[in-house]
Amino acid sequence: MDPLSLLGIIIAFAAVLGGNWLEGGELGALFNGPALVVVLGGSIGAILLQTPVAVFMRAMRMIRMVLMPPDKPMQPLVKKLVALSQVARREGLLALENAAGREPDIFVRKGLRLLVDGYTAESLRDALELELDSREALDLQAARVFEGMGGYAPTIGIIGAVMGLIQVMQNLADPSKLGSGIAAAFVATIYGVGLANLFLIPLANKLKQHVQHESRFRELAIEGLVAIAVGDNPRQIEGKLMGLLH
Amino acid sequence: MDPLSLLGIIIAFAAVLGGNWLEGGELGALFNGPALVVVLGGSIGAILLQTPVAVFMRAMRMIRMVLMPPDKPMQPLVKKLVALSQVARREGLLALENAAGREPDIFVRKGLRLLVDGYTAESLRDALELELDSREALDLQAARVFEGMGGYAPTIGIIGAVMGLIQVMQNLADPSKLGSGIAAAFVATIYGVGLANLFLIPLANKLKQHVQHESRFRELAIEGLVAIAVGDNPRQIEGKLMGLLH
Amino acid sequence: MDPLSLLGIIIAFAAVLGGNWLEGGELGALFNGPALVVVLGGSIGAILLQTPVAVFMRAMRMIRMVLMPPDKPMQPLVKKLVALSQVARREGLLALENAAGREPDIFVRKGLRLLVDGYTAESLRDALELELDSREALDLQAARVFEGMGGYAPTIGIIGAVMGLIQVMQNLADPSKLGSGIAAAFVATIYGVGLANLFLIPLANKLKQHVQHESRFRELAIEGLVAIAVGDNPRQIEGKLMGLLH
């Protein structure tokens, strides 16, 4: 559970709506159905055209990470790897079979299986790094779906605003409606800029950082597993892995 | 067939036109011949000046990829490579000659031919990676043609809008035409921003992602073919390749 | 103590407020509570949504670096490493144990400990570079928290300004309030642009440069420690390290 995510959304929207209320603005003036249709529909359309089906699905599945980030603490992993290196030293690599069966993390489990299968240190590193890079590339691509929408929303907000202004301009004869017409047109700008800057772009950046954290977690696992494969002693392994934390 | 591409274009244009209609805007106000001439003509001119002939042709040929993406599923490729490794183990590399003849994918076929020709693992990887990099670079260059147009369209839309405003300003004496004049000028902005953000940039990004998917497909093929060349056993190959999927 | 940081903030705010005063502007016109709520609240909300908890905490801890930068002079480090190489040559690597105990810098101390532990030059370089890269990546990520806020502030300032303009537009009937309404709306723009360009972005850039300086300090330490490990003579080491300074 990532409390900052929820807090961030609440603070941002409270600030914008609260600031408007403090200035004496009516809340109703900020709601405008057609503007919402243009900005949301346009941004969704653009991102659907932009994104391959598989990437789009992966992005949808990643949304829940914002509130429920993957729980990958680094310290316990170091402890676990050090313990595993002690087992391997005492009882041989085959003794890691049991640990592999109990290991909850899919990546560490795979690494242990490869160790048991007798992979050399080098081919173990190659196989695990290839997998890490491949998964990271796919995840970052999915996170960029939200970044992409965040790029389109403000420009489509401008389309909405300009369409609103065009209408206003064609009815200049009735100045009494001028102000409210322009006001309605401006709402599309707020929707576009707000959707992008208060939701989509921060969301994409948080996802990217979770992806990078998971990669660092996996790099730590790789360093530890490779050190077990070459037969480093547990104290060396602990020193090396602790140096990667801070 | 990529349903998201078509859906994306339909949703985006429906949202923009629908939003305008909901606001009570006339559709006719969004159509303006001269603005279209400026934005389309200017963007096409700029991109023709920018792009070498061969790249431009390649870009045109790639457009159909948006609706009909290359069908390169990863799972069946893994299965095929594992099966080929079993053939190679049982009957030797020369036995892949037949498989090469039946192989529909041009890149995999070439790799099999090189295997049969007795290339070492290292020279096989070199030759295939050189080919992958070279094709990817050309394809990305072609996809960037649409990105380039998407960069020019909004600025040329501004040229159109400012030209329209200049005309309006020179006829300030007749205020009755002021509003509709400004409205017409603004349409060029919508054309430029809309063409770029609802069509060209998403199109370029989808093409780029198809290109990258094809590269990942080819990387998978390279890993599998090289593993066959060094004589890895089929179970190892399957493990390695499955790790690249997710 | 970094005098430029404080001086920079003072000069920037004095220039902006002084310029306003010289033009005969009232200071009061630049203060607007609701605008402050929108810009500050929105920027903080966006950055909280964007940033994982651990990165946010690290960023907060780094703020004091702006006024109190880490004191990592390069010249004395070179002298110290040359002296250590003389000790190592005369009395052997084990004699560095004492020096390690007295060493204030955590990174150099760790390197000395690894030397005493008998790490080879190559594994020493690997371990220390892995640690340097890992710490640098985390620090740069934290510095980018302020850069991120600096990216959101101006766009949220625009949201504040447009919300203000919407209110003004809805009250066009009372032209006497028009000017002061628009003025209040514009203040949000100043807050957003000023917060970003006079505080957040320069702050992020200074932090990044401190991080990079610390990395260069550590690279220098690595070169020196590795040279000690391979047994270079002190004169060679001094020549090599001085070449990295300028």
Next chain:
Amino acid sequence: MDPLSLLGIIIAFAAVLGGNWLEGGELGALFNGPALVVVLGGSIGAILLQTPVAVFMRAMRMIRMVLMPPDKPMQPLVKKLVALSQVARREGLLALENAAGREPDIFVRKGLRLLVDGYTAESLRDALELELDSREALDLQAARVFEGMGGYAPTIGIIGAVMGLIQVMQNLADPSKLGSGIAAAFVATIYGVGLANLFLIPLANKLKQHVQHESRFRELAIEGLVAIAVGDNPRQIEGKLMGLLH
């Protein structure tokens, strides 16, 4: 001869001027001497300050490439290299002396001379890649001169427009001149945006792509020459080089 370059310039300017004419604008309104002085002079001044003499000269010499691109077809090069490899196999590397004398391309000629001089495959590759990288870096730097001007032109157009508006504002008392004054001011914007987007930036991009094409041509030559140096058979060389084309 690159017909797209000329076509692009013609289409772009025809579209802009034609669009203006279709809207009923007078051509004369788009011509404004002082605006031209500001935009052209300012952009040229900025780029002269930015560019070292040698790079500026190189950029000027590269302009003709836009209409007359270097003629470097890939297919004939492959054929030529395959033929040369047959000569080298039959008659030895010294027999390439003649071919070197007749070779029109300066880079291929140099490579042949190095082959005849008995360079090993590795030192041949090193020497030719160093030369390729060095020439490519200089050419890209020169192409970026036009990109740089394309970056300055629109902002200097804004300076011109704002200067024009300042004048208009100081003469608000005479509303009859207001419109035409604003119109004249806007022309500077069109000049800046148009010069950049319809000429300078596309020009820079075309030059860059010619540079990259020439690099690919040279890479192909390097692969072929190195293959001759290691004594690959002509069929292998053809297969390898054809894989780089598409």
Next chain:
Amino acid sequence: MDPLSLLGIIIAFAAVLGGNWLEGGELGALFNGPALVVVLGGSIGAILLQTPVAVFMRAMRMIRMVLMPPDKPMQPLVKKLVALSQVARREGLLALENAAGREPDIFVRKGLRLLVDGYTAESLRDALELELDSREALDLQAARVFEGMGGYAPTIGIIGAVMGLIQVMQNLADPSKLGSGIAAAFVATIYGVGLANLFLIPLANKLKQHVQHESRFRELAIEGLVAIAVGDNPRQIEGKLMGLLH
């Protein structure tokens, strides 16, 4: 002496002021003390906050490079290195001691000293490349100080303009001052955009290119010195180095 730098500044300012004069604008309208205070003070404050002391000092020292670029001609360096290789072949590496004493360029001198000290080709290349990279990184960081100021100036110009407009808006009651008030506000925009685009950014780019030229000069020196260390014959060295020039 770099005549383009001075010429560029003169042309740019002549064009802007001349264009204003041609349009019939008064020069006095472009001078505005408070706007200058805001833009200059704000930009300087931001850059002081952003820049560590040592980097700022280095940037100040680099300014004179714009008019007096370091004189590092490539052709004479090639000749000198070829001559040195002849000395080394005839009389041995120790004979370079004298040449080192007379060598004006600090980097070449250091390289010669290392040659005389008996460095191997590989350790010579390592030491010199480390030094080149380190100096280049510091110089580019210093050049980016001006780029940074060029990034802040236009946004701070907007702050100045909006502050001016706020004042104007608060005095809408007196329309006679409206125009000149807006005009004065706009001057801040011109200062910000002009300072950045006609001075700071081109300055930073010229410095960067001088830095890169010096790096290329040093790379040439490294290639030559390493070739002397491995004992290449003078003709080979000349061929290799000439290939790096163009």
